[in-house]
Amino acid sequence: MKKLVNDPATVVADALRGVAAAHPELRVDHGNRIVYRGDAPVAGKVGLVSGGGSGHEPLHAGFVGPGMLDAACAGEVFTSPVPDQIVAATTAVDGGAGVLHIVKNYTGDVLNFEMAAEIAAAETGVQVAAVVTDDDVAVQDSLYTAGRRGVGVTVLLEKIAGAAAEQGRGLDEVAEVARRVNGNGRSMGLALTSCTVPAAGRPTFQLADDEIEVGIGIHGEPGRHRRPMAPARELAAQLVEPVLADLDFTGGDGVICFLNGMGGTPLIELYLMFAEVRALLDAAGVRVARSLVGPYITSLEMAGCSLTLLRADDELIRLWDAPVRTPALRWGV
Amino acid sequence: MKKLVNDPATVVADALRGVAAAHPELRVDHGNRIVYRGDAPVAGKVGLVSGGGSGHEPLHAGFVGPGMLDAACAGEVFTSPVPDQIVAATTAVDGGAGVLHIVKNYTGDVLNFEMAAEIAAAETGVQVAAVVTDDDVAVQDSLYTAGRRGVGVTVLLEKIAGAAAEQGRGLDEVAEVARRVNGNGRSMGLALTSCTVPAAGRPTFQLADDEIEVGIGIHGEPGRHRRPMAPARELAAQLVEPVLADLDFTGGDGVICFLNGMGGTPLIELYLMFAEVRALLDAAGVRVARSLVGPYITSLEMAGCSLTLLRADDELIRLWDAPVRTPALRWGV
Numbered sequence: 001m002k003k004l005v006n007d008p009a010t011v012v013a014d015a016l017r018g019v020a021a022a023h024p025e026l027r028v029d030h031g032n033r034i035v036y037r038g039d040a041p042v043a044g045k046v047g048l049v050s051g052g053g054s055g056h057e058p059l060h061a062g063f064v065g066p067g068m069l070d071a072a073c074a075g076e077v078f079t080s081p082v083p084d085q086i087v088a089a090t091t092a093v094d095g096g097a098g099v100l101h102i103v104k105n106y107t108g109d110v111l112n113f114e115m116a117a118e119i120a121a122a123e124t125g126v127q128v129a130a131v132v133t134d135d136d137v138a139v140q141d142s143l144y145t146a147g148r149r150g151v152g153v154t155v156l157l158e159k160i161a162g163a164a165a166e167q168g169r170g171l172d173e174v175a176e177v178a179r180r181v182n183g184n185g186r187s188m189g190l191a192l193t194s195c196t197v198p199a200a201g202r203p204t205f206q207l208a209d210d211e212i213e214v215g216i217g218i219h220g221e222p223g224r225h226r227r228p229m230a231p232a233r234e235l236a237a238q239l240v241e242p243v244l245a246d247l248d249f250t251g252g253d254g255v256i257c258f259l260n261g262m263g264g265t266p267l268i269e270l271y272l273m274f275a276e277v278r279a280l281l282d283a284a285g286v287r288v289a290r291s292l293v294g295p296y297i298t299s300l301e302m303a304g305c306s307l308t309l310l311r312a313d314d315e316l317i318r319l320w321d322a323p324v325r326t327p328a329l330r331w332g333v
Numbered sequence: 334m335k336k337l338v339n340d341p342a343t344v345v346a347d348a349l350r351g352v353a354a355a356h357p358e359l360r361v362d363h364g365n366r367i368v369y370r371g372d373a374p375v376a377g378k379v380g381l382v383s384g385g386g387s388g389h390e391p392l393h394a395g396f397v398g399p400g401m402l403d404a405a406c407a408g409e410v411f412t413s414p415v416p417d418q419i420v421a422a423t424t425a426v427d428g429g430a431g432v433l434h435i436v437k438n439y440t441g442d443v444l445n446f447e448m449a450a451e452i453a454a455a456e457t458g459v460q461v462a463a464v465v466t467d468d469d470v471a472v473q474d475s476l477y478t479a480g481r482r483g484v485g486v487t488v489l490l491e492k493i494a495g496a497a498a499e500q501g502r503g504l505d506e507v508a509e510v511a512r513r514v515n516g517n518g519r520s521m522g523l524a525l526t527s528c529t530v531p532a533a534g535r536p537t538f539q540l541a542d543d544e545i546e547v548g549i550g551i552h553g554e555p556g557r558h559r560r561p562m563a564p565a566r567e568l569a570a571q572l573v574e575p576v577l578a579d580l581d582f583t584g585g586d587g588v589i590c591f592l593n594g595m596g597g598t599p600l601i602e603l604y605l606m607f608a609e610v611r612a613l614l615d616a617a618g619v620r621v622a623r624s625l626v627g628p629y630i631t632s633l634e635m636a637g638c639s640l641t642l643l644r645a646d647d648e649l650i651r652l653w654d655a656p657v658r659t660p661a662l663r664w665g666v
Binding site for chain 2: 002003004005007012015016017018019020021022054055057058077193209210212231232233235267268270271272273274276278288291295298300301303305325330331332
């Protein structure tokens with residue numbers, strides 16, 4: 001294992017020191033491993049809390065700031081944050097309008113966020129709603145998941161729900177927007193290589209030199225099948241077809257098309273794949289209204305990519321376009 | 334070689350189709366492989382043209398847009414663009430105030446930009462000035478370079494000179510700001526792995542499992558030495574010390590501190606390295622005024638990072654902070 005780390009046991013704490021140093025507009029609670037927007041709690045605004053295992057950066061800490069998350073709880077690499085962290089974040093960002101938990105559908109995350117919501121409500125009376133993302137069409141049930149896994153739609157949801165909260169909408173309405181995003185989003189990924197969890201010290205799985213895994217999970221969970229490496233346009237079809245087969249993306253509304261890098265794949269390859277994806281969507285009569293290309297929900301240094309499509313009506317597009325100021329997504333301010 | 338490509342011979346053209354599809358606010362000349370800001374030429378504004386070998390994305394096409402470059406010329410992977418491309422870009426972005434060429438110091442790039450400047454001036458009378466970046470303190474002369482190599486400072490320079498041009502300053506003044514950035518910037522990088530040029534199909538060089546190369550070039554050119562892998566804080570010192578030894582960064586002015594990822598290193602490691610770099614700079618009495626962490630001048634999927642420090646007075650900081658709207662750097666708009 002060759003990684004820029006000091007000690008596998010301190011990776012998350014050490015990286016959070018870097019986040020704090022690079023982003024003075026954020027506030028980092030190093031003891032609890034929580035990244036806050038600097039002005040949290042914002043009075044009268046619904047607070048948005050997300051979090052999950054580390055190793056998916058910039059998700060979630062890179063999405064903290066005005067127009068997106070109020071707090072992100074960092075677990076150990078590929079490990080859920082604990083309830084105490086989530087309780088601390090929830091009570092800290094409550095500006096009197098309640099708090100929305102945004103949770104990727106992994107068993108540990110779901111349980112710990114549920115437990116934290118109960119504790120926070122009991123201890124401080126804060127109103128908590130939750131949305132669980134489960135957009136990965138690859139497989140039903142998985143190593144750490146009952147049902148579908150939550151992946152790329154989480155990024156789009158955090159942006160869009162964040163904009164709704166910033167507008168001053170109430171908790172029920174922000175939660176409804178968030179659920180609408182999850183319900184209208186689908187994803188599918190593929191891996192060219194494994195990644196190595198620092199504490200494990202060796203690759204999570206093995207792929208042959210000419211082999212890829214289609215439907216990979218963001219922790220290296222098995223996908224649908226392994227197949228020989230192929231040209232990008234064939235691989236693009238392996239992402240586009242299952243997504244389109246699962247939900248109708250044609251028709252009046254456009255889509256937000258998000259081609260995500262898994263961490264180790266360079267941008268030139270992501271743009272190349274995006275061209276192939278767009279050609280397939282054009283041929284299928286899917287209108288792309290907005291595009292996002294880059295590594296936003298990663299799996300350490302895994303090589304590969306994932307596609308997320310979100311059927312987005314005018315309201316969701318307006319919320320997507322609204323100003324945002326975070327380390328990883330920023331526009332309008 | 335396992336890469337998301339169709340054919341090694343068409344990588345650059347295929348990726349530019351993706352850039353065009355993802356960024357409708359830009360204009361792509363596919364024949365000449367030039368990416369333009371959509372409203373070029375901007376009347377009365379100095380035009381900024383850069384370019385170089387592909388494989389360093391987002392540099393340079395990802396920095397095209399208001400507040401930064403007017404055009405980027407894409408060469409083949411790790412190969413200079415040809416004079417015809419640069420002539421086309423130069424004449425297309427001339428809004429009557431002249432054009433600044435921003436050139437990284439590699440022999441092919443320097444020659445081809447010089448030739449293009451002469452042709453453009455002779456054919457259309459456009460006034461061209463040029464700035465050559467040579468900020469890499471690792472080595473004097475290299476595989477493709479006489480003198481020092483141009484690396485990370487190019488990113489900061491394109492942003493700062495772009496802001497100066499956007500303010501309506503004249504060609505001489507924009508060129509002077511650009512040279513001031515280069516003169517006050519220094520960089521040093523290290524690699525944990527090689528990268529593979531698609532057309533070559535095999536890694537450019539070999540490193541043992543426990544070995545890194547300190548002072549690596551962005552095309553895999555040899556650095557200062559190879560050494561055993563070590564904890565991040567030791568490696569941070571290998572970047573900080575040679576940079577501080579080359580130029581005094583203490584004193585009244587602050588620095589812009591840019592920790593760059595080489596392409597294959599995940600963000601969690603970059604933030605971890607940034608924390609170590611910041612601790613060393615604090616100890617050395619260097620005041621960090623602004624920070625940038627992420628993969629902005631990459632070497633395909635190479636794992637590793639580089640540090641760039643820029644001694645920045647108030648004017649350079651104001652130009653850095655000015656609005657910018659490009660695929661890879663965006664704020665204020």
